[in-house]
Amino acid sequence: MDDIDHQDEDRSSCPEEKGLTDEPINRPDNGSIVDGLGLRSIIDLLPCYLSIQDRSMHILFANQTFKYDFGEGIGKLCHEVYKGNSEKCEACPVQKTFNDNKVHISEETVQLSTGEMADMIVYSSPIEDPSGNVVAVIEMSTNITKVKEMQKELKNLGQSIAILSHDIKNILEGLQGGAYVVDEGIKDGDMKLATRGWDIVKRNIDEITVVAQNILYSSKKRELKYRKFSPNRIVIDVADMFQEKAKAMGINLKYETNQALPLVSLDPLSIRRMLENFIWNAMEACKRDKAKHFHTVVVRADFHDRFHLKFEVEDDGVGMDEKTRASIFNEFYSTKGSDGTGLGLLVADKVIKGHGGKVDVLTAPGKGSTFRVIFKLH
Template sequence: MLEKVLLVDDEDGIRTVLSVAIADAGYEVLTAGNGLEALDILKSTEVPLIVSDIKMPGMDGLELLKQVKRDWPDSEVIMITGHGDMQSAIEALRMGAGDFITKPLHENALEIALDRAKQKIQIRDQLREYTENLEHLVLEKSKELVEAERMAAVGQTVASMSHAIKNVAGGLEGGMFVLEKGLELENQEYLRQGWEMVRRDVERIKNLAMDLLDYAKPVSIAPEDCDPNAPARQVRDLLISKAERKGVKIQLELDESIPVMRIDPKAIHECLTNLVSNAIDACQDLLEGEKRVVIKTSDNGGMSVRYEVKDTGHGIAPEILTKVFNSFFTTKGSRGTGIGLMATKKLVKEMGGSIMANSGVGEGATFTITIPTAHVVT
């Protein structure tokens, strides 16, 4: 199918001559005697190439060019200008014309200009097709990458969970072995030890299941205007009995000058409960020295509140400290599930905050949560 060319010129003789030249160059020619006729043709026929004289009565070539580029921006326009009228030619190029030729017209110059315009159209079409294909390819590859990352995360989680379950199963097998020996030898001490081992690991399975359910629940943060110190006091009151049973003292160091802030006290309460409970467990095995957990608050100019939970336990080695927020990683041995700190980090992130751990062997551990506030109530 031949490419269409719309020739616009108010002189009949020039239209006839140029029509023959354009047709001989291999194009289908449509003609118009002025700009308005050209617009009527363009409204009903798709024409990729337009050749127009600049000097015409009524709507001149520049006004026609302006409307073509507004309504049919992909059409290539070649302007015909009188010899020496370079200013009009430059103005046409500035307005979006692809080329211009001067009178008197040479057949070769017209054919070259048409070929260049045709090449421009082909390059533009190829670029558009390439861009569309590239966008489709990027979309497909992005989907594949997201799916691969999701499967990798699932695989990592399943592997970590399997390791945690294997540890619990190993503990149960050990407990059952001691129980069997107690039954076989009718040894009450073996029976007591075996039962304690089984009871402990059943409790660990229950905690693991509950922690997984809690972690899987969608997080809904509900900020409200409240005293940022309130969650710290409530967590102290909640866990003080557990601490006393293990010989651990809970101490509050609250910044009473902190203003009322817009935060989620329930979410912060949950985070502090996890951290303080871990801190108590970290202190319980100390054979000497004070067993103490400190809950501290501080204000950052009303923009955020900082919570610190510090213990006097054995501390955490540097190579382990980098893993404490990983899935199912625990420093409690058979007592931990490895989900508490992971869930705490998730909750802190949902609140737009940050959490960090600092520790050294024999120096205790400090976990710091920083929570931003949206508004300060005066």
């Protein structure tokens, strides 16, 4: 191991490292681009991180790709450079290779010198002396952050389909059951029963409409169509649309506008969809709050500051704990059990991001929620 420890200049004692010189590769087809490169240059250019560690986990060698993303690591401890840890990593593949002289593979999360976190697949392979003792370990890591992100997206997609199918099944139950009640009412000439059934059918038609519109919105790549409109007008229109439903649910749905607000240039169709989803979500939160009989939802358009416009939807419903609040926009998330879908908030988030806006959620369990969306005025 010692001869490797100080081997940056003299690598001849280790046959694997003989090629780590800048000597051109001697190949019969002289003249190609590759011929001008030494093996060392090729190793430096490899699009993966290559390093050699000794038994105490000190880095003896690192290629340029490694140095570019993790800084000059030679002489430092591997776990310090990769993870900023003073302690050795648990289940370290390099340690395993030192122990059993075998190749090991693991997935690790590391920190680049920029501070950014990255997921790596790490291979460790032994370097032996002529007697077969492991004197050092080659570690080769490939950045698989993008692959991991795709995995996460696929998992979310799976979850979304499960939740959507749950929501749709609930709505179908409401439609079929409501129709059954209507039929029974008609059969008996009981108009009260038929009306009750018809109300159930109508409620579920409303719900399937919202779900279908959100599926359409989230599945299409739609170009935003910017045009000037009054934020006050859109708030009044959307609030009016929900008035009847709110009344039926015992919710006082109010709007507050500011006449000094100028016309803004956003995609009015998307903004409307966003507000509809926030209002729908607020009304569901009120419905689930059994602590009060009457609830209030307020929709606002106002200045956030001199340069920004804000839309707010405030409810005094169930509110959310920190864990729920942190999850609502991150993944397909629904706390509504047998009612409703998490898709609406994802759609709202897509609208906000598409316009370069920002959303704040002020909430606490039992205290209701306020969704505040901020857009640039100009």
